Amino acid sequence: MNDARPPIERLEAVAAEFAELEPRERLELLLEFAEKLPPLPAELKDEADRAAHRIAECQTPVFLWVDVVDGRVHLAAEVAPEAPTVKGFVSILIDLFSGAPVEQALALDSNVVSRLGLLEALGMMRMRGLQAMQFYIRNRLRAQNANR
Amino acid sequence: MPHPYAHPEVLVSTAWVDEHKGDPNVRIVESDEDVLLYQQGHVPGAVRIDWHTDLQDQLKRDYIDKHAFAALCASKGIGPDTVVVFYGDKSNWWACYAFWTFKLYGHAECRIMNGGRKRWELDGRPWSRDPEPTYPATPYPERDPDHGVRAFRDEVLRHCRAGKPLVDVRSPGEYTGELLHMPDYPQEGALRGGHIPGATSIPWSRATNEDGTFKPAGDLEKLYLKEQGLKRRAPTIAYCRIGERSSHTWFVLKYLLGFQNVRNYDGSWTEWGNAVGMPVARGSQPGSVAPKTQPQ
Numbered sequence: 001m002n003d004a005r006p007p008i009e010r011l012e013a014v015a016a017e018f019a020e021l022e023p024r025e026r027l028e029l030l031l032e033f034a035e036k037l038p039p040l041p042a043e044l045k046d047e048a049d050r051a052a053h054r055i056a057e058c059q060t061p062v063f064l065w066v067d068v069v070d071g072r073v074h075l076a077a078e079v080a081p082e083a084p085t086v087k088g089f090v091s092i093l094i095d096l097f098s099g100a101p102v103e104q105a106l107a108l109d110s111n112v113v114s115r116l117g118l119l120e121a122l123g124m125m126r127m128r129g130l131q132a133m134q135f136y137i138r139n140r141l142r143a144q145n146a147n148r
Numbered sequence: 149m150p151h152p153y154a155h156p157e158v159l160v161s162t163a164w165v166d167e168h169k170g171d172p173n174v175r176i177v178e179s180d181e182d183v184l185l186y187q188q189g190h191v192p193g194a195v196r197i198d199w200h201t202d203l204q205d206q207l208k209r210d211y212i213d214k215h216a217f218a219a220l221c222a223s224k225g226i227g228p229d230t231v232v233v234f235y236g237d238k239s240n241w242w243a244c245y246a247f248w249t250f251k252l253y254g255h256a257e258c259r260i261m262n263g264g265r266k267r268w269e270l271d272g273r274p275w276s277r278d279p280e281p282t283y284p285a286t287p288y289p290e291r292d293p294d295h296g297v298r299a300f301r302d303e304v305l306r307h308c309r310a311g312k313p314l315v316d317v318r319s320p321g322e323y324t325g326e327l328l329h330m331p332d333y334p335q336e337g338a339l340r341g342g343h344i345p346g347a348t349s350i351p352w353s354r355a356t357n358e359d360g361t362f363k364p365a366g367d368l369e370k371l372y373l374k375e376q377g378l379k380r381r382a383p384t385i386a387y388c389r390i391g392e393r394s395s396h397t398w399f400v401l402k403y404l405l406g407f408q409n410v411r412n413y414d415g416s417w418t419e420w421g422n423a424v425g426m427p428v429a430r431g432s433q434p435g436s437v438a439p440k441t442q443p444q
Contacts, residue, residue, distance in 0.1 A: 031184050060182075082237060082265075084184035122183055123200035125390075 006104040007096045014092060015115050023121040030118065033095075034088035040078040055136050062086055062133065066140035068148070073097045073105045073141065085122070089113070089130045093137060102145045106138065153365050154406025159262045162271045165233055169193045175226050175283070179246040180237045180265070189275030191235065191261075191268060195224045196280055199242050199392065203249045211293075211414075217253045218288040225283025228256070235261035235268070239356040241396050248395040248412055252298055254291040260399065266360035297398070299385045299411040301419055301426075304344065307385055308427065309437050313378055314347035315386045317397045318417065322389070323349040325430040338421030344387065345429040345437045348376050352393040355400045368405055380407050387413035387420075 003010060018026050044065055047053070053063045060083035065076040075094045079087040093112065097105045112134050113119060113127045122130070153159065168174045169192055176194040178186050186196045197203065202220060205212050212220065226232055232250060234243035240260055247258050261268070268275075299307070308314060321327035325341035343349070354371055355363055362368070372378045384407055386394040391414025401407040420426050429435030 027184055027187060031187050034184065034188075082185070083182050084188050085182045088184065121201070123198075123204070125200055126183065 003095070003099060007100050007108040008104070010096050010100075011108060011110070011112065011115060014095070015117070018116045018118070023117070026116070026118060027121050030088035030092075031084060032088075033091040034084040037077065037079065037087050037091040037094070040076055044076055044078075055133060060086060062090065064090070064133070064136060064140075066137050066144075068102050068141065068144040071101055071148070073100050073102055075137070085126065086130065086133070090133060092116070093134060097137065097141075102141055105141055106145065150364050150366055153362075153404040155403040158259055158403045159362070160233055160259045161262060162268050162273055165191060165235070165261050165268075166273055168233075171231075173229070174231045174233060175224060176233045176235070176261075177224070177243075177246060178236055178265075179234055179242040181242055182237060185237055185265065186280070187277070189277055192274060192276040192278075193281055194235075194276075195283070197224065197246050199245050199249075203246065211249055211252065214253060214290040214292060217249075218290045221255075221288040222285045225286055226255075226288065227286035228289055230286070231257040231259060233259040233261055235264045237265050239266070239353065239360040239396070240264040241352070241393060244396040244399045245392050248297065248398060252293050254294050263359055263361040270359055296409075297411055299387075299413040301413075301415050301423065304385055304387070304413050304415075304420075305426070307383070308344055308346055311346060311436065313382050313384045314344050315376075315378065315384060315394075315397060315401075316343045316347040316349050317352040317386055317388045317394045318343075318349075319351055320349060320432075322417070323347075324432050325428075338389075338417050340421045340428050342421070342428040342430040343417075343434075344420060345427050345435045347387075347429075347434055348378070349432075349434075350376055350397070352388070352396045355397065355404075362400065362404060365404060368400060372401065372405060378407075380405065381409075383409040383411075385411050385413050387416040389417045390414065391416045 018029060021029060050063060053065055055062045055064055060080040063078045067074040075098050077090045077094060079090055111131060113130045119127055165176060169176060176191050177197050178190050178194045179197050179199055180186060183198060203212060232255060234247045236243040243260055243264060247260060250258050316323050323343045327341065355368060357363055378384060384401060386397045388394040391412055394412050394416065398410055398412040401410045427437045
């Protein structure tokens with residue numbers, strides 16, 4: 001990912017893409033994101049502390065690796081194939097944050113699910129689970145940034 | 149020879165669905181937890197009904213009313229005599245929820261495809277990625293809801309005080325009060341943890357096999373009747389957190405085991421655990437509401 005734009009600008013761009021669509025078509029776009037979630041790098045697959053990367057707030061198994069290397073955000077994820085909604089949303093979050101300076105990533109504080117206009121298509125109950133992932137990334141970044 | 153379910157006709161196999169997918173008297177309906185699964189691949193010819201965005205009123209906490217229900221059926225090409233077959237992800241958890249909602253509005257011919265998406269996949273049957281098909285709109289009668297399948301809070305309170313059977317189908321941690329929500333699911337807000345006094349803990353998934361199908365009648369009888377002491381003739385109420393998992397158990401008790409009077413309390417723990425003054429029991433024992441007037 002060599003997107004030089006700060007996450008806030010990236011979010012505006014992807015939100016504009018979603019805004020052009022009807023709520024049901026937005027789900028098609030979300031599915032496209034799900035299908036392009038990059039596979040987990042081989043070195044993370046065998047990681048012994050895999051369980052530590054599982055997001056407890058989330059329904060189907062979701063594993064997220066959130067790291068700050070040289071001040072920049074590194075993200076990797078693995079999501080069960082039977083949870084394409086989660087997969088699509090994780091894929092968007094990776095696009096939003098990967099490679100960005102951590103301060104810029106932390107500056108993005110809007111609710112990504114509602115910013116993308118997905119609330120209507122997904123409903124309130126599903127939105128909470130997705131939001132939990134955004135919070136998870138944010139909390140991990142904040143903790144690592146504080147330790148730098 | 150294994151003995152049959154009480155109402156075996158409500159379950160159909162993936163083979164039956166495959167054969168009837170073009171039958172104009174049959175409408176196949178997918179209902180999932182994950183809203184993208186239908187798009188990723190569905191049973192050819194199936195329409196989609198979402199438990200949340202289609203079946204729930206988006207303003208107040210309730211199901212859609214009879215007008216909206218009739219309009220929904222009409223728009224999916226479902227007439228009053230259509231055989232509606234539900235299937236979905238997670239052992240048909242949401243399919244049972246949609247089935248229950250159709251029964252609430254008195255739809256006669258409802259079926260569950262045993263095993264849902266998982267069994268369809270395991271059986272190597274085809275998936276379609278076509279957009280949702282449209283069928284000619286069918287007039288659908290508006291019927292008042294059948295409250296014989298639905299229990300409201302005050303009725304549950306009377307039921308509880310009378311010591312009648314209640315089944316709590318949530319996870320053990322939610323039952324005892326250690327957890328305020330399902331393990332691994334987002335917090336969905338209950339201010340108190342525990343269960344309705346007197347309720348028996350039987351997690352819903354104990355009725356299912358690994359492949360998403362229902363356990364055989366003998367196993368279900370052993371679990372619900374022998375082990376947990378429920379009775380087919382006793383009026384019984386099932387609940388969970390928002391009435392989704394308990395609609396699965398409601399289906400098992402009513403159609404597979406033949407309970408005569410079983411209702412789903414859809415207000416469930418998110419209502420009970422937030423309402424003021426409701427009796428609550430904590431821990432692994434059912435407990436009771438009987439006030440302790442004399443020291444034992």
